[in-house]
Amino acid sequence: MATQQLDNLLDQIRHCETCKDHLPLGPRPVIQAASTAKLMIVGQAPGTRVHETGIPWNDPSGNRLRAWLELDRDTFYDPAQIAIMPMGLCYPGKGKSGDLPPRAECAPQWHPQVWPLLPNVGMTLLVGQYAQQRYLQNKPKTLTETVKAWRQWAPEFIPMPHPSPRNTLWLKKNPWFEAEVVPYIRDYVHQHLGISRS
């Protein structure tokens, strides 16, 4: 029943044209979900490479995210295990310094409809400031302070920096993230997805 409801909702989402007039490449909502998913990844919005293929995290950022989680592509792209729902489901276009923010109308329209149909999600990765602003109560101002305070919301929500190559300097300056937070997430994910390390 929940599966059918989710399939119907995903079909509606994939036909969404709510903000099409603002999208330079037109609507192409990118979302992955099944009612059995145990991990949710809420990112920002697709880049052009993801828009072209329709595959979420199909870019260097996704490669780093998969490396952090020690997940192969087959597992990462298995909706029965992992749901992926960015703050903006379509590519928003380019601004002066990189891609524009996710379309503000997108998450309020779709996220509240998706959540009740994913009852098994126990951990949600909040990748970047837009996801953190939407989902974290009483969060500190900056992304670094927010990620530093991750234990406050774990394991339900984990604030993370974006794994983009543009953030390599941030990762160098904040080695505690890969030393403490990443292993915590990885252990949780492997345990709950039933992945055994050989």
Ligand code: SF4
């Ligand atoms: S960004 Fe969101 S609201 Fe806008 S067309 Fe895409 S799915 Fe619809």
